[in-house]
Amino acid sequence: MHWLFGDQLGPHFLAPDGAGPGRGTPVLMIEARSVFRRRRFHRAKAHLVLSAMRHRAAELGERVTYVRADTYREGLDRVARGRPVTVHHPTSYAALRLVRSLPGVTVGPARGFLVPMADFASWADGHGGRRLRQEDFYHWVRRGHELLMDGGQPAGGRWNLDHDNREPPPRETASLPVGRPYRPREDEIDEEVRHDLDRWERDGDVSFVGRDGPRLFPATRGEALRALQRFVEHRLATFGPYEDAMLAADPVMSHSLLSSSLNLGLLDPAECVERAEAAWRAGRAPLNSVEGFVRQVAGWREYVWQLYWYFGEDYRRSNRLRHTAPLPGWWSDLDADAVRANCLRTVLAQVRDTGWTHHIPRLMVLGSHALQRGWDPAAVTDWFHRCFVDGYDWVMVPNVVGMSQYADGGRMTTKPYTSGGAYVHRMSDLCGGCAYRPGDRTGDHACPYTAGYWAFLDRHRDRLAGNHRVSRPVRQLDRLTDLDEVRAWERSRGDGPP
Incomplete structure (x- = not known):
């Protein structure tokens, strides 16, 4: 049998080439409830993944054995019964450890990427x-x-x-x-998935964040x-x-x-x-x-x-800036309505409603805010993984730990990707009608991104002074006449929504 994970759904994962399954090889797919029980995923993401798996199983017809089980191990034991099983290299360390621990399972090369x-x-x-x-x-x-x-x-x-x-x-x-x-049309499989997710939530078996429907991807x-x-x-x-x-x-x-x-x-x-x-x-x-x-x-x-x-599995635990603050509840719950800052409220609402926003809001609105607030990069990584329809462990560990949160100290990128409100104002219409002013770093209308940017540089000035890409604004810190007010803002900000 050849085992297809839920992110291995295209024809290239069944193409016979000596390293993959032969034509007509029986296919195994396992829908493991424990995946959704362990983490609080976005509802739209859970819907998309289950819909995609069930649609693929319907396409494969009698060739596939589709198992709904509590865990992958249980599903495999129920069906394989000692038969040899092949699987392409999974996309996370956890899944790779699992398949390597299972007797009779042979792990082949990864597919879906350009470079071995x-x-x-x-x-x-x-x-x-x-x-x-x-x-x-x-x-x-x-x-x-x-x-x-x-x-x-x-x-x-x-x-x-x-x-x-x-x-x-x-x-x-x-x-x-x-x-x-392009936007797809839902069908009876989507209806079945939504019914199952509703039932799981009613039973208290799983819990989701965000909104679901109609399916957008x-x-x-x-x-x-x-x-x-x-x-x-x-x-x-x-x-x-x-x-x-x-x-x-x-x-x-x-x-x-x-x-x-x-x-x-x-x-x-x-x-x-x-x-x-x-x-x-x-x-x-x-x-x-x-x-x-x-x-x-x-x-x-x-x-x-x-x-x-x-970089290896330990890379996910990188925290060179020593950020340890927990994610606040309003962020974890995608409570965009609690936020006054127009840019963050708009982008957080996009995530709540669709499980998606493009790379600049992710980096320069969401990630920048988390970096300025000093939130634990592992928690931020997990949040991005759970709340985005395209989020997987391999996607979010480098993107968040390395690029967004600069937690590796520059191993992946040459500078921290954060900015004041001026960048958001220049690259968007999100500052219009905001309670804050992008040019103000102090006072009643101080932009939380502008104040947060200077507070971040001040907090890490010793580390960043030698970085040629940010050394100039670090030197400017000593010329800010209102730096003490920025520091006071930093001390009093708490973890409430801006």
Whole structure:
């Protein structure tokens, strides 16, 4: 039998190539209730994962044995009964430990990524294993997979067109003039999943956060391919310039919304970047937009996956800034209505209502606030894992520990990613109508991000003074005439919503 986890749902996880199952090999899928009992997941995420698993089982028909059990181990014991079982390399350390502990289970190579882990380890070891910058890795992947290459040179003469992709949102409109993203239609399987989740909650067996319904993200291979096609044909062209911008009434803008499909295994990253490149070569999308998307998938996503395994399991416990404050209840419960700061209230509401927001609100609104408040990075990582439909352990450990919370002290990124309210004001319309003023760091209208930014630098000035990317604002601390007021704000802020 071949065992498919719930994030291994595409055809490439059953493709026979000597390292995978042969044609016609019986398939095992296990729906383990304990997964939802251990953690308080977003309701929409639980719905999406179960819907995707059950849809895949329906597609496989008689070939699959679909088991609903309390744990994976129980489900396997019930069905395998000593038969040999194969499984592709799981996507978390916990799952890998499990499958390696089970008798008769053979673990094959990972699928759903562009670079084999052994190849990355060789590349990383060749760079000394320490300063593994994403840009260097991205160039290596582009060359190795001949992505956006003209001969031996990058298409257009530059590897990275990020400089062209930092436009603030257009001020004259509340949304981008771009085609709508693909949205699936629910069916009887979704209805069954919702009924089961309702029953589990009524029985007190599990508890969720956030809101559920209707399902916004693909749960089948066919839906995922239609979402990819819609993005490439109608949204990719405008993706690049505004990929870092935020609009309150348009949380999706030109983003692909493909991350959950990629992370469920419904799409393979190679087909995504190849279709985007084909659109550029056919003149249907500009190079800066296509390069930005390729960098997200073949650069950043791949880099995060590889670092998760290369850095080792202890990496998740990194806490170089020694942040230990617990997450407050309003944050854990996604209580956006309790928040006065317009940017944070808007983004937290997006997470509450959909389980998704794009990478800049995640980093510069949610992550920045957590970093400034000094919250425990392990708790922040767990929150992102549970509350986002595309969140998995391998996704969130490097993204949160390394990039968002700077808990590794710079092993992954060159600086802490946090800012004052001026950045949010420049890159969004979220400061309009806010109770706070982005330029004020003290007083009744002090922006919690602006005050929080200077308080963060002051708290960690000794560590950050030698960082060339933030040393200038650190030096400015001693020239702030209101620094004592910022410190007083820091001491009195508590853990209430801003």
